[in-house]
Amino acid sequence: MSEGGSFKDMNQIITVENVSKRFSPRLSFGEKIAARLGSPIETRTVHAVDGVSFAIRKGEVLGLVGESGCGKSTLGRVIAGIHPPSAGAASIDSAPVMNAAGRKTTTRIQMVFQDPFASLDPRIRIGETISEGPIAHNLVSSAEAKAYVARWLTAVGLPAEAAERFPHQFSGGQRQRVAIARALAMQPDVLVCDEPVASLDVSIQAQIINLFLKLRRELGLTMLFISHDLGIVRHISDRIAVMYLGRIVELGPTEAVYAAPQHPYTRALLDSVPKFVTDADELVSFKPIEGELPSPLSPPKGCHFNLRCPKAEARCRSERPPLDEQGGERAVACHFPL
Amino acid sequence: MTLLQVRDLQTHFATRSGALKAVDGVSFDIAAGEIVGLVGESGSGKSVTGFSILGLIDPPGRIIGGSVKLEGRELVGLPNAELRGVRGRQISMVFQDPSATLNPVLTIGRQMQLALEAHEKTSEAAMRARAVEVLERVGIPDAARRLDAHPHQFSGGMRQRVAIAIALLNSPALIICDEPTTALDVSIQAQILTEMKALARDLGTAMIWISHDLATVSSVASRLLVMYAGRIIEEGPVRDVLRAPRHPYTAGLIASLPAHAVPGRDLVQIPGSTPSLFDLPPGCAFQPRCTYAQAGCGVMPNLLREENRAVRCHFPLNGSGS
Numbered sequence: 266m267s268e269g270g271s272f273k274d275m276n277q278i279i280t281v282e283n284v285s286k287r288f289s290p291r292l293s294f295g296e297k298i299a300a301r302l303g304s305p306i307e308t309r310t311v312h313a314v315d316g317v318s319f320a321i322r323k324g325e326v327l328g329l330v331g332e333s334g335c336g337k338s339t340l341g342r343v344i345a346g347i348h349p350p351s352a353g354a355a356s357i358d359s360a361p362v363m364n365a366a367g368r369k370t371t372t373r374i375q376m377v378f379q380d381p382f383a384s385l386d387p388r389i390r391i392g393e394t395i396s397e398g399p400i401a402h403n404l405v406s407s408a409e410a411k412a413y414v415a416r417w418l419t420a421v422g423l424p425a426e427a428a429e430r431f432p433h434q435f436s437g438g439q440r441q442r443v444a445i446a447r448a449l450a451m452q453p454d455v456l457v458c459d460e461p462v463a464s465l466d467v468s469i470q471a472q473i474i475n476l477f478l479k480l481r482r483e484l485g486l487t488m489l490f491i492s493h494d495l496g497i498v499r500h501i502s503d504r505i506a507v508m509y510l511g512r513i514v515e516l517g518p519t520e521a522v523y524a525a526p527q528h529p530y531t532r533a534l535l536d537s538v539p540k541f542v543t544d545a546d547e548l549v550s551f552k553p554i555e556g557e558l559p560s561p562l563s564p565p566k567g568c569h570f571n572l573r574c575p576k577a578e579a580r581c582r583s584e585r586p587p588l589d590e591q592g593g594e595r596a597v598a599c600h601f602p603l
Numbered sequence: 604m605t606l607l608q609v610r611d612l613q614t615h616f617a618t619r620s621g622a623l624k625a626v627d628g629v630s631f632d633i634a635a636g637e638i639v640g641l642v643g644e645s646g647s648g649k650s651v652t653g654f655s656i657l658g659l660i661d662p663p664g665r666i667i668g669g670s671v672k673l674e675g676r677e678l679v680g681l682p683n684a685e686l687r688g689v690r691g692r693q694i695s696m697v698f699q700d701p702s703a704t705l706n707p708v709l710t711i712g713r714q715m716q717l718a719l720e721a722h723e724k725t726s727e728a729a730m731r732a733r734a735v736e737v738l739e740r741v742g743i744p745d746a747a748r749r750l751d752a753h754p755h756q757f758s759g760g761m762r763q764r765v766a767i768a769i770a771l772l773n774s775p776a777l778i779i780c781d782e783p784t785t786a787l788d789v790s791i792q793a794q795i796l797t798e799m800k801a802l803a804r805d806l807g808t809a810m811i812w813i814s815h816d817l818a819t820v821s822s823v824a825s826r827l828l829v830m831y832a833g834r835i836i837e838e839g840p841v842r843d844v845l846r847a848p849r850h851p852y853t854a855g856l857i858a859s860l861p862a863h864a865v866p867g868r869d870l871v872q873i874p875g876s877t878p879s880l881f882d883l884p885p886g887c888a889f890q891p892r893c894t895y896a897q898a899g900c901g902v903m904p905n906l907l908r909e910e911n912r913a914v915r916c917h918f919p920l921n922g923s924g925s
Contacts, residue, residue: 332788436876466644466877467815471859471870478869493789496818500861500870519866537793539818541862542842553793557758 278487279321279344279374279455283353286314286339311561313339315511316353318588321455326481326488328502328519330495330534334558335508338459341491345376345457357455372402375448379460381440385432385447392428395447404452417446420483421476438469442476449480455487462497474501495538499523504594507531510561510569513588517595527597530554530570568600576601606776606809607633607656607694612669612679614648614655617662623880625651625664627833630906633777636807638800640824640841642814644877647830649813653779656811657694658686673777692722695770699782701762705754711738711765712750718772737768742798760791767795771802777809784819796823817856821845829853832878832888839912849914849921852889887916895920 288311292300313336321327331337342348344355346362346369355362357373364370378384385394395417396410405413415425421442432440441461448456458477462470474497480486492498498505498519505522507515507530515528526532533554556573559565565572571581580600588598614626626648633639643649654660656671658678671678673693678686690696698704706714715734719725731750738746741764754762763783770778780799784792800823803810814820820827820841827844829837829852837850848854857863858871875892878884884891886901893900899917906915 332790438876467817467856468644468859468873469876471872472874474861475869475872478867495789496861500864500866534790537789539793539796539816539822541818541845541860542821553797554790557760557791558788 276322276324277320278323279355279357279489280359281317281319281340281344281353281355284314284317284340284343284350284355285312285352286336286343286348287312287351309562312511312564313561314343314350315564317511317513318353319506319513319516321487321489323454324485324487325503326490326501328498328505329489329491329508330493330498330505331508332493332534332558334510334561336511336561337491337508340508341376341457341459341489344455344489345374346371347376372398372451373453374455374457375451375453376457376459377441377444377448377461379463381437381444381464382432384444385440387432390429390431391435391443394432394443395428395450398447399450399452402451404450413450414446417450418443420449420480421446436469437465438472441465441473445473445476445480449484453486455489457489457491459491460493461490463492463494470497477501495535507534510559510564512569512598514570514598515596516588517591517593517597521593521595525603527591527595527602528570528599529574529576529603532603533573568598604635605632606635606637606674608670608672609652609656610670610672612652612655612671613667614651614660614664615667616664618881620881624833625880626655628669629830629833629835630669631828631835631838633809633811635776636803636809637826638803638810638812638824640812640814640820640827641830642817642820642827643830644815646832646877646880648833649830650781652830653696653781653811653813656779657690657696658683659690659696688722691718691770691775692773693775694777694779695773695775696779696781697763697767697770697783699785701759701766701786702754704766705762707754710751710753711757715750715769715772718769722773733772734768737771738765740771740802741765741768742794743768760787760795763787763791763795764798767799767802771806771808774806775808777811779811779813781813782815783812785814785816792819799823817845817860818862829856832880832883834888834915835906835913836889836915837913838906843912847920849912849919850889850916851893851895851920854920855892 290309317340329337339348343350349363349367357371362371392414395414399405400407400410414428418425418427423442435443462473465473490501502519504517505519506513509530515522515531526535536552554573559572567583568581568586571577586598586600588596590596610630612626612629616623616625629652641649655666660666666679712734716730719730719733734750735746743749743761743764757765784795802808812820812824824841827839827841828835831852837844837853845857848857855873859873861870864870873892878888886903890896890900895918904915904917906913
């Protein structure tokens with residue numbers, strides 16, 4: 266059983282225990298009848314998250330990195346209580362995030378999405394967008410909503426008058442600030458951020474990252490920061506978790522993992538990032554990972570990385586490596602760690 | 604030897620609020636076999652510059668002035684029929700999203716055959732052989748069999764390889780690459796960057812590499828052009844520019860990268876946001892965001908050349924970077 270990351274300390278706020286999330290296509294009426302009659306229907310289940318366990322400590326920023334299709338967004342949504350897990354559970358202070366009926370039980374976890382164009386209702390003034398949740402959950406009365414909204418707009422660096430405007434009247438960076446204000450207005454303890462700067466221009470990314478750093482300092486927020494950008498994750502995270510094809514393959518303090526990765530996939534991923542080269546004599550060469558991400562419809566047996574791994578042996582093709590603690594608060598899911 | 608010469612290129616889009624000057628007086632040269640990075644944020648005009656070179660500007664857009672010369676031959680104002688002889692043969696283009704460039708209902712082989720036939724009619728066997736050759740060149744395994752596959756049967760990275768193979772079919776002198784790896788995962792991006800560099804080296808193909816990512820560009824290009832609000836604001840050998848940027852905007856972009864900060868500390872940020880092209884400030888477009896702006900910045904600065912560097916700034920930085 267993978268217990269990595271659940272280093273027994275009392276500071277854990279989020280615990281993820283053996284969470285799996287599978288997506289199956291909806292069967293048509295005809296297919297359902299055929300299935301009842303015993304016909305073999307190809308269900309083609311996607312194992313987006315496959316038996317993942319870890320914990321997030323109070324006040325830390327945990328970076329979650331991986332390539333597209335590795336399940337990082339799905340895992341974030343399970344933790345935020347948007348998707349019910351197919352197995353296992355995510356909990357906040359030992360209370361499940363979702364009840365048995367698949368309903369979210371807490372407002373203590375809020376989410377910020379990648380695309381602020383898609384996550385804000387274009388027809389509603391942003392003041393109303395921000396106050397809707399807090400009013401519904403009795404965090405503020407309708408009468409005090411205006412001042413409440415102004416407070417959160419100021420906190421994210423927007424003028425209070427912005428409440429009267431519509432989403433299209435903001436630039437991409439400002440819109441992401443609005444989305445952050447909406448999440449914060451619910452007074453969460455945990456913020457799940459899914460690629461919050463990926464759709465922003467380079468000069469705006471730094472502004473939003475600085476905002477996250479400031480909010481974390483001032484509000485003591487705990488964050489799960491999901492990104493494919495290894496540079497940004499390194500900057501903002503205390504610890505990082507690396508995902509590959511539905512599983513966490515490595516977890517540990519950010520600087521330690523970047524300095525000496527223990528999983529061959531983490532090593533390969535770090536080697537793939539284009540370096541910022543300024544030395545005229547320095548030769549740029551990558552050591553690209555061979556091959557491509559296998560389909561999550563049919564992941565390989567054993568370690569999911571074995572097809573592309575330079576160190577794979579017979580055991581890697583048959584036996585799933587557990588996320589084992591390695592000392593120094595690190596954990597790696599590999600039979601032959603580096 | 605100069606392969607492509609762009610002079611004072613102006614591409615405007617007619618809108619209800621007036622002319623949008625997407626590209627406003629851009630000049631640069633590309634030597635044969637050279638890889639030049641064209642960097643800028645969204646709306647800087649980098650992609651429109653690429654499209655303008657190929658004459659791929661549809662109304663309401665129009666090239667209203669300037670010149671684009673390929674090996675001395677003027678392309679601006681060339682009739683469409685003649686431009687078609689240039690596109691895909693002398694200059695080809697690779698786009699960001701290969702799913703949008705490839706025809707979903709034709710096999711890869713058929714699409715490659717069409718691209719060859721458009722310029723030269725040869726035997727079916729010869730065309731097939733050429734298609735297999737370029738597919739193998741870009742690292743598609745089992746190329747002969749894959750010719751009969753449709754685009755959806757390829758992964759994103761493989762599809763971009765096919766798009767690059769099509770661009771290579773007629774051995775063009777120049778390939779314009781518009782963010783070709785932005786949509787790909789880092790591990791696939793690293794594979795494609797490595798292969799593109801090998802292509803330029805082995806075949807002597809020049810490339811314009813359009814991107815918003817300085818790190819990616821610094822790993823492929825030898826020279827860098829930085830655009831802001833429709834104009835080139837800095838130019839030079841890529842590593843010189845990155846080590847000692849002269850324009851405050853370039854310096855700001857470089858300084859804002861997390862790689863240049865202590866983890867957990869605030870990043871250096873450029874204040875404000877990219878200006879609307881409808882509402883540009885008088886003079887230098889970067890002036891409202893610039894920490895060094897002075898009264899004189901209300902007058903448009905010229906692109907000042909000095910040896911192999913150029914900068915469009917009244918008060919360029921001259922230190923060893925920030």
